[in-house]
Structures are given as structure tokens and as C-alpha cells.
Amino acid sequence: MAFIPETLLLGHHGTEGAGRAEDLAFQLAAPGHSRVLHLLVVPDFWAGMQGDDWLNNASTRDVFARYVEGMLEKDAAEQVAALGARCRARGLEYSSLVRFGDPTQCLLEAAAAHSVSAVVIGPPRPKGVPGFRSGVDFAALVRSVRTPVIIASRG
């Protein structure tokens, strides 16, 4: 009997691995039946990105914070819009969750709160490939999650 998911929780933040997860989700999902729940996590390391700056005055720090927030917000909005459009083009229902925090924790919370059929995520980024060091802790995810987790292959 084929697995036809009702809701797939897709962890997607625009990377190459996320693209593979997206392809996998589209293979699994049934048009007109399945819903893609897109989880986009803004990693919480950004909270520490002013580090130990102490020389700047408050206005310079505010300008920086607004600049970074604006950039992350714009990036998130663009990704949500793009993935939403691709899902709808395939006849899939789409909804999104944008969260700020630890990616693994956010995935676990979203999976628990939305009673999803499966969690679909991309493979770990190969060493040497540039990108943020804020990926999913696969061991922690598998240990705690109550739903099936499907990890896309590197291809």
C-alpha cells in the first residue's frame, strides 16, 4: 500500500540540501490530497551576532540590528513566496511557519504541534560547502521525534 501523506512538514531554508528535500516532498505528496507545511527557521545564532561589541553607541547597534532583521525578513518572505508558488503549481496545499530558534528544536515543536504525517528534511551539508553552521542535529531529532523522518539523499 502506497504512503500518501496528508501533511508533510518540510524543513526548507533555501539551501541545496533543502532543494533536495523539496524534490522528495513533491514525489511523496499527492496533488489535491496532501498539504506541505513549510518550516523556515531563522537560526538563533543571530541573537549573538553583535558579539561583545561595546564601543559602538546604541544608534549604531540599532542600525545594524534593523539592517540584519530586514535582510533576514526579506529573505524569509522571498523563500516562503517561492516555495508556496511551486507547491500550488503542483496542486499541493501550502502553509508556512517561520520560526526563530534552534532548527532541531523548531522541527520537533512543529512536528508535535501540527500532527504531521512525516518530516522531510535535506541531507547534511557536505564538508567544505559554504553556509551557516546551524544545521539540524539528526541524532537529537531522531531520538525525540514521534513521526517518521525522511531525509533526502545527497543525490
Added chain:
Amino acid sequence: MVYTIRSPALLIIGIVMLAWGALNNAGAVDGLQAWLHPGVYKEHAAAKAKQEADAKAAQEMAAEGKAAPEAKKPSASKFDGLKANQARLSYAFGGIFTLVGLVVLLRKPSEGSADYYLSVIPGIAFILLIAFIVRWGLDPIFGNWGKAAEPTLGWNFARIFNLNYVVIGIVIGIVTVNVFKIPNWAANGVRTSRFFLKTGVILLGTLYSAAELAQLGALSVVMIGVFVLGSVWLVLLMGPRMKAENSMTGVLSAGVGVCGVSASVAAAPVVQAKAVDIAYTIGTILIWGVMCMFIFPTIGKLLGMGPVQFGAWAGTGILNSAQVAGAALAFDPRGIETLKVAEIFNITRVLFLPIIVLWLAAWYVKREEGAQQVDLKQVVISKFPIFVLGFIFMFILSTMGVFAPPGHYQGKYFSSTEIKEDKLLKSKDLEALQAALPKMRNEKETEALKALIADKKETTREQDGILRSVAKIPDLDESAKKALESAHKAAWHTSKRITAFRDWIAWLFAFGLIGLGMQITAKSLKQAGGKPLIIGSMVGTIKAVGSLIVVLLFVREFV
């Protein structure tokens, strides 16, 4: 929004501090204090024993009908002073925290300024409690362990690794945020650490003479001018050659060149840095900063550097400004001579910041189509560090003699007519110095020490500077070190108010650096990578090694 979190934590901290003050006052922790400070306690016990013996002898003489010598009023020992100081601070802050803690618990929080200001007190108390534990407990413990292990290891690990209150405090700050997390009730207050560091810099303005400031200022402008502009230029040169994007090159050049994270924060919006540029750059600078804070003081000690040399080197070679202060205090935690030098370099760096931001803006606009032009006036005004004005104001006040007699700073007691006979070195001091002569590392040190032995006092500021460096020679005999300290003190009369400022400055920096340590997260450190890590490491190494060579060749201990 309501910021204050109702928690008994502040009240508990206040009560703990009050209890510590009371225990010290009652003498209930004398055993513990004696264990923590064996040297000071030994002197205290010896003075007490002598006093009792004198009293007993006087009683016996009186019993025999002889005239007993007049009893001298015993002066408070260092040990008593140490306990009294801890009790005073514990009572003052414990009292405030207990009262505010009660208010936090009993008052129903409501929105407003009062709520916001109240919300920062628990975090301040949290950092201060750590500062007390570190400065009064862990610092002497590691010091004692270092000495105890010296015969076995052959070297004092606490001294070589600078395991003093500054380094331990920063490490505890970093461990707190990454392992235990900062409690919610303390989060707002922890952010005030910047304010306290800036206050420390402002107070530092009271400690410079005009000549000192002029000479240190000139030295820092030359060093920072060469190395800041040089490293910004080098990154701008390397970036395009390594095919790094202009925005990445721009934000990295500010961070690596000027004052680390602060400069990256100031420059990122101007060069329209991308998220990944910022993450890589700040991660790289933080890692470098933390590494340098541990490595620089150890190298400085191994090379026998003095406060001016080390301050100049740390102030130029360490990428991140917070770690400049940390390294300076780690190198010289008791006096703050090194911090005085290093902070002039930090101030010079931050004054260079608007110039560098404008340079980068012009550089970026030239290379990127659609880049926004920046307003010169707006950049200069918005990036100007206002606390530097406070520093200058305090310096002016102190130069006018508001805090101490004007002669205080010039070392007027170098002149032979004004030094009292009882301040001259005694014969046992001279013997100790004579024995130390073979340990001098160069002709200048030998000459300065011979002159001191001949005159029994220091006669010039230059000689004082050289002998301050001599006092730091690792295997110098303790009695020789004490003699050098006596000669220095005889020439430099420090006013009580200035001494108090020094103590407060050390506390403010300790407090600020613990708080800043709590803002260095492992997650941000982990972001170090990509081309910024390669370019930053290369330029950072060139800057550190280059400035070390320049300092060793051209910077003398006398300022």
C-alpha cells in the same frame, strides 16, 4: 511590555552578599581568608604576635616597677584591610540588592521606565556576584595553586596562563551563556555590561598626566595609523584576488582592521553586507579575539614585556576591542598600567572608525552599481563615540587638580630635595638589589639598577619606567621586587582618591568583561569560516606579528 520578572533571585543575591559582609566583620571566615591569602595572613599574624609580645614585655616591665615604653596604636594590617573592604562592598551592594529584591517581589510589574530600570538590577547583581566570587575567591585560589605546583612543574601555571580574576571572569561568562544559559531574570541587566565598560574608560581619564597622554596618544596614532590602515588596505587587496564579494571584503576589512566586532557592526549596513558575510566575519573575529586574549599575555610575559610595550602590542595586534581590555588586565591585573596604555589604543581605534567607514563606503560605491551614497556628516556624527568625550572631560578635571595635587602626575618626588630620609632604600633592600644585578637583561636595566643602589631612590621617570619592567623579570628574588616597589612608591605619591579610582576602574572592567563574556555564544563562534576565516587569519597574524616586532624594536618602557 513589562520587563521585570518576579523572581526571588535578586533578594537571595542581596542576602548572600549581606551575609558575607557580616561573616567578615565578625571574623567568622578568618580561617578561610587566611587560606585564600596566606602571604597577607602571615604578615598579619606576625604583626599580631609582635604586638602581643611587646604588650607582654611592657606588662612585665611595669610589674618590675620600670617605666614601660609608650604603646603604639597598632595599624590595621593588609589582612584586616582586605576583610574590611570585602565587608564594605558586600554591605553596600547587598543592602541595595536586598531592598530592590523586595520591591521586585512585592510590586506588581507594570509598563514604564521604572519597570525597565528595575529589570536591569537583577542582571547587574548576577554579574557582580560572579565578580565577587572570582576576585575574592577563585583568583587567590588559582594564585595559590600556581605557587604550590611551581616546585613540581618548575613554572607557575597560574601566572603563565594568566589565571587571574579577569580571565577567569570572562571564561565564567562564556561558560554561563553556553552551558547554563543566562537566567531570564538576569538577561536585561547583562546587557548593561557595555555601559560599565564605558564608565571604566571614562574614569580611566583621571589617571593620565598631560605628558603621558600626549606621548601615548602620539604613539597610538602612529601604530594604529600604520596597522589599521595597513590591514584594511591588505584585506581590500586580498579580497578581490581571492574572489571574495565586495560586501564580504568590506565588512571583513573593517573588522580585521579597526576594532573587530564593533567595526563590523558599524560597517555592515554601509557595505550592504549579506547575512553570510556578517556571520563568517563576526565568527572569525570572535574566535581570533578569544584566542588572542589567552595567547598575548602569555607571550608578553615570556618576552618580559613591560606595561607600555604590552599595552601597545595588545592595543594594536588584537583584532577585537573587548579582548584588548581583557588581555591588558590579564597581563597586569593588580596595577592597571597596561590597561591605561591599551585603552588609549582602543580609543584611537574607535576614533579611526568613522574615517574607515567613509573609506569603505567610497570603496564600495566605486565597485558596486546601485550602492547607496553615504552622508559624510551623518556618518561622523552617528559613529562618534560619545564616551570618549567623558574620558577627555575627566582628564581635563584631573589635569586641573580636581582629584589630586597637580604635582601628583609628574612624579615630583623624584627630586632629591623632596624625598624624606625614611623613604630611602634601607641596607637590606640595597643588598637584595645588588644580588639581582646579574639578572639584568641589558645595559639600560643594569645602569638603572646601579643608579638606584647608589642613590637609594629613583631620580628620573625614565629610570622608574625601566625599573618597573625589571620588577617583572620572572626569576627575580622577592626581596628585590619589594625593594623596587618601595623605590617606586617613594617617588610616586598616589592620592587616596586616585587609588580609589583605580580600584573602581578594575571593578568596572572586571564587571564589564564578565558581562561581555556572557555575550560570546558558541553558536556565533561556530560561524567562523569561508574566505573571511582565511583572509582574516592571514591578516590577523601579520598584524599581530608585525606589531610585536615594531613594539619590541621601537617602543621603550618609558612614556
